[in-house]
Amino acid sequence: MVAAAVLAVGSSLGIAADAVADNAEPRVVSFDHGGLDTLDAMGLGDHVVAVPKRGLPEYLSDYASDAFADAGNLKTPDLKGVREAKPTLILVTGRQGDQIAELEKIAPTVNVGMVEGAYFTALEAKVLGLAAPFHAGEQAHEALDDLKDYIAEQRSGIDGEPDVLVVTHNDGKFGLRLEPVVYELLALPKPVLPEGVESFTRGTRVFTPLTPEVIAQMDPDELLVVDRSAAIGAGEIDLAALKSSLAEHGMDGDKVTVLSPGLWYLSGGGLQSVRLQVDEVTQAL
Numbered sequence: 001m002v003a004a005a006v007l008a009v010g011s012s013l014g015i016a017a018d019a020v021a022d023n024a025e026p027r028v029v030s031f032d033h034g035g036l037d038t039l040d041a042m043g044l045g046d047h048v049v050a051v052p053k054r055g056l057p058e059y060l061s062d063y064a065s066d067a068f069a070d071a072g073n074l075k076t077p078d079l080k081g082v083r084e085a086k087p088t089l090i091l092v093t094g095r096q097g098d099q100i101a102e103l104e105k106i107a108p109t110v111n112v113g114m115v116e117g118a119y120f121t122a123l124e125a126k127v128l129g130l131a132a133p134f135h136a137g138e139q140a141h142e143a144l145d146d147l148k149d150y151i152a153e154q155r156s157g158i159d160g161e162p163d164v165l166v167v168t169h170n171d172g173k174f175g176l177r178l179e180p181v182v183y184e185l186l187a188l189p190k191p192v193l194p195e196g197v198e199s200f201t202r203g204t205r206v207f208t209p210l211t212p213e214v215i216a217q218m219d220p221d222e223l224l225v226v227d228r229s230a231a232i233g234a235g236e237i238d239l240a241a242l243k244s245s246l247a248e249h250g251m252d253g254d255k256v257t258v259l260s261p262g263l264w265y266l267s268g269g270g271l272q273s274v275r276l277q278v279d280e281v282t283q284a285l
Contacts, residue, residue: 026134027047027086027088028048028087028090028091029048029051029082029090030048030051030091031051031052031071031074031090031092031095032112032113033056033057033060033270034112034126034267034273035112035126035269036048036063036091037271037273038126038127038270038272039130041272042130042139042140042143042271043136043139044134044136048063049069049085049086049087050087051068052072053071054070054072055073055231055266057260057263058260058262059263059267059272059273059276060267069081069082069084069085071085074266075095075097077096077103079099079106088107089108089109089110089133090106090107090110091109092110092111092112093111093112112126112129113269114269119181119184122269123144123269123274124144127140127144128141128144144271147271147275150275150278151186154186154279154282157282158186158282159285161189162188162220162221162285163220163221164182164188164191164223164285165191165215165220165222165223165224166182166226167210167223167224167225168225168226168228168265169225169226169230171229171234174212174215174225175207175209175210176193176199176207176208176209176210177226178190179226179264181268181277185274185278186278186282193218194214197210197214212245212246213249216250216251219250219251221255222255222256222257222284223255223256223257224257224259224281225256225259226259226261226264227258227259227265230261232265239256242256243256257280257284259277260280263276263277263280
């Protein structure tokens with residue numbers, strides 16, 4: 001499965017590989033923070049010329065400096081800024097939507113979003129695909145092996161199999177988040193929903209709203225919150241109110257951890273971001 005996934009990503013990077021090969025100084029604009037942190041981890045950050053600085057996660061703050069052009073934000077690229085950066089390769093995901101067609105007019109543009117399937121297999125495909133145009137396969141394999149060992153080490157330090165519930169917060173409302181870092185990489189048990197909790201589909205995505213009462217009924221050993229509102233600059237979660245509401249319904253309000261919003265909602269799927277996410281989960285437990 002890994003080979004097939006790598007082939008899929010690698011083929012999409014074929015035109016990018018040609019572009020890089022023809023340029024002594026390849027110039028990258030990345031609209032994928034996981035792709036950016038992967039290039040950085042492999043020592044390829046010098047090839048980056050522009051990033052979307054609005055909403056840039058804290059762990060990538062070095063790229064907010066004047067040494068890098070501002071490419072706008074993840075959903076609304078600054079096409080003028082991108083063009084002026086003179087890239088030879090642009091990395092995108094589905095977040096850029098219709099703007100991808102405009103970016104393709106500027107430079108070879110590659111979708112580096114995670115492919116479907118097992119999460120670490122998809123991560124391997126992405127990392128190896130990103131490494132290919134730079135002939136950095138050896139660095140990629142070493143980094144992936146190190147990450148796999150690190151995840152195993154961190155999982156071995158978790159006592160037993162705690163029940164962990166991950167939710168996304170959006171404007172005072174909560175929804176189930178089946179976070180692969182938690183339930184696949186760290187192999188923690190997936191939550192069991194109480195009877196009567198319903199899900200609905202919007203496009204290809206499935207949403208399962210959860211109220212504080214339902215969360216308290218589930219009574220996880222740890223509640224992890226990904227604050228979408230904070231990540232997009234729409235105001236932080238009222239943590240005190242959440243804890244109070246949980247306590248009213250019989251759950252210990254101290255069993256709540258708000259994860260780093262930018263890291264979890266705007267990033268992920270990268271060598272550095274996955275390691276940092278594993279750290280945040282294990283530290284919460």
